[in-house]
Amino acid sequence: MIKERNTKQKQIIYSALCTLGHPTATEVYEYVHEESPTIGRGTVFRVLGAFAESGRARRVHLRGSDERFDATTSPHYHARCRVCGRVSDVFSTELAHFLAATNTGDFCAEEAEVEFRGICRACSAEKK
Ligand SMILES: [Zn+2]
Ligand SMILES: [Zn+2]
Incomplete structure (x- = not known):
């Protein structure tokens, strides 16, 4: 019974994560809480952490966020818009190859986080 409830909660949290894009744990909690007030903050944080551990989601660290x-x-x-703060995905195999081939000296790099900052199309259209 408890297991079933956990599965349901995980599904709700996962679907909130997909809908929101790149949310913070607090944003997921606020979103989930609207629909399912019984899901506590601790549960949301724990489940998101478990997703990251199991590879179902990954943690993203952007500057000042x-x-x-x-x-x-x-x-x-x-890529993060400096006006509205929206985070969008950039897929670049060239960049991935470049980073993988970059000599980091004595350091064994396991990953690299790249953040492009600028202005999104919607915000730049609004400015004109
Ligand atoms: Zn924007
Ligand atoms: Zn992403």
Whole structure:
């Protein structure tokens, strides 16, 4: 019974993560809480952490922002709009190859996080 409830909660949290894109744990909690007030903050944080451990989601760290979660786990990078703050995905095999081939000296790099900062299309259209 408890197991079933946990599965249901995980599904709700996972679908919120997919809908929101690159939310912080707090954003997921607020979103989930609207629909399912019985799901507590602790549960949301714990479940997101478990997703990250199991590879179902990954943690994203952008400059000056709380940790975010991402349901897209294939290699990609992020672009963040300095006006609306929206985070979008950038897929670049060239960049992935470049980073993988980069000599980091004595350091064994396991991953690299790249953040592009600028202005999104919607915000740049609004400015004109
Ligand atoms: Zn924008
Ligand atoms: Zn992403």
